[in-house]
Amino acid sequence: MKLGHEERSFLLNNSKLIERWRVILRQCKNEDLRVDVRTLVDGFSRALDRKTAHIDLLLQVGRSVAGNDLGPSPAFYPFEISFLLHIMLLIAKRRGNISC
Numbered sequence: 001m002k003l004g005h006e007e008r009s010f011l012l013n014n015s016k017l018i019e020r021w022r023v024i025l026r027q028c029k030n031e032d033l034r035v036d037v038r039t040l041v042d043g044f045s046r047a048l049d050r051k052t053a054h055i056d057l058l059l060q061v062g063r064s065v066a067g068n069d070l071g072p073s074p075a076f077y078p079f080e081i082s083f084l085l086h087i088m089l090l091i092a093k094r095r096g097n098i099s100c
Helices: 002-066 074-095
Strands: none
Touching: none
């Protein structure tokens, strides 16, 4: 009789422990997912801000060209240099000078 009672208690306590473990694990996974989502949102926000700034800069250049100012604004020079460096890197890769 005592052994049957112990078995029932063990099964009940075991199921309670398993359920509690699942709740804790679910909470941990939820928190990890929240952190991941926050990281993704921050990254996308930064990318969107960069792209918006670049579009605004291109619009300013377009307006300056349309206004008969034939040269790009000095704020555009870093983008030109970056573009040229990127093109030079692509040419070097194509020629086989750089291995990636």
